[in-house]
Amino acid sequence: MTDEPLLRVTALSKYYGSRIGCEDISFDLWPGEVLAVVGESGSGKTTLLNCLATRLLPTSGTASYRMRDNQWRDLYRMSEAERRFLMRTDWGFVHQNPADGLRMTVSAGANVGERLMAIGDRHYGNIRSTAVDWLGRVEIDEERIDDEPRAFSGGMRQRLQIARNLVTGPRLVFMDEPTGGLDVSVQARLLDLLRGLVTDLGLAAIVVTHDLAVARLLSQRMMVMKDGHVVESGLTDRVLDDPRAPYTQLLVSSILQV
Numbered sequence: 001m002t003d004e005p006l007l008r009v010t011a012l013s014k015y016y017g018s019r020i021g022c023e024d025i026s027f028d029l030w031p032g033e034v035l036a037v038v039g040e041s042g043s044g045k046t047t048l049l050n051c052l053a054t055r056l057l058p059t060s061g062t063a064s065y066r067m068r069d070n071q072w073r074d075l076y077r078m079s080e081a082e083r084r085f086l087m088r089t090d091w092g093f094v095h096q097n098p099a100d101g102l103r104m105t106v107s108a109g110a111n112v113g114e115r116l117m118a119i120g121d122r123h124y125g126n127i128r129s130t131a132v133d134w135l136g137r138v139e140i141d142e143e144r145i146d147d148e149p150r151a152f153s154g155g156m157r158q159r160l161q162i163a164r165n166l167v168t169g170p171r172l173v174f175m176d177e178p179t180g181g182l183d184v185s186v187q188a189r190l191l192d193l194l195r196g197l198v199t200d201l202g203l204a205a206i207v208v209t210h211d212l213a214v215a216r217l218l219s220q221r222m223m224v225m226k227d228g229h230v231v232e233s234g235l236t237d238r239v240l241d242d243p244r245a246p247y248t249q250l251l252v253s254s255i256l257q258v
């Protein structure tokens with residue numbers, strides 16, 4: 001086993017023209033660790049997440065990822081083929097809107113199964129039984145396997161998107177407001193499910209959220225962003241119980257007053 005991080009981010013900045021998206025972000029992410037990135041709208045959370053997931057190219061800075069063979073790769077210098085392979089196998093990306101991460105007009109089973117085919121599984125029986133297993137793990141009734149996600153509720157769609165992402169056994173999952181846009185009761189159930197899966201699978205994750213309760217429940221560590229900068233970071237419980245930056249104090253107290 002190794003005691004090295006999984007992801008190492010150094011002085012990452014992204015500018016949109018002269019506007020700051022995010023600036024001078026550095027951190028390490030360890031295997032099995034969940035990091036929450038919180039902050040108000042426009043603070044740069046999505047920009048950072050998209051740079052890390054290589055959906056956006058940063059203006060400067062580096063991010064290195066430790067591959068399964070323990071070789072470090074610079075995310076912004078790898079070949080397109082290598083990047084695609086990583087995204088299909090070792091990484092997941094859970095979008096806030098499930099429609100962005102699912103194929104809405106193919107069956108639930110195919111949504112899960114095609115990710116397995118993408119990594120070379122050709123045995124129909126295996127693919128189907130793994131899909132059934134994963135639907136069960138995200139609490140979707142096996143009877144719905146041939147239904148298209150457009151016939152699903154928002155919560156079911158989100159659970160299906162999670163199954164589609166986790167079926168390949170990724171080591172790192174990016175999540176953009178995974179419970180945003182859902183009813184409060186549906187959110188609570190989904191959070192519970194996500195927490196269980198992340199723990200059982202020993203997943204590392206970077207979760208963008210404006211909801212401190214999501215950060216509290218899912219993450220061990222958090223970074224608070226404002227105007228593109230990290231204003232505070234540390235263990236989640238410490239940051240929420242004893243916020244040091246004035247902005248974090250404001251954020252925490254405004255939630256407590258609600």
Ligand SMILES: Nc1ncnc2c1ncn2[C@@H]1O[C@H](COP(=O)(O)OP(=O)(O)OP(=O)(O)O)[C@@H](O)[C@H]1O
Nearest residue numbers: 016019020021039040041042043044045046047048
């Ligand atoms: N494509 C873009 N072109 C120009 N400016 C952008 C673009 N995307 C984001 N920005 C700007 O970058 C800054 C950070 O935005 P970002 O979307 O990363 O914040 P956020 O914290 O994710 O907000 P939200 O929670 O609303 O998504 C904002 O000032 C925003 O206006």
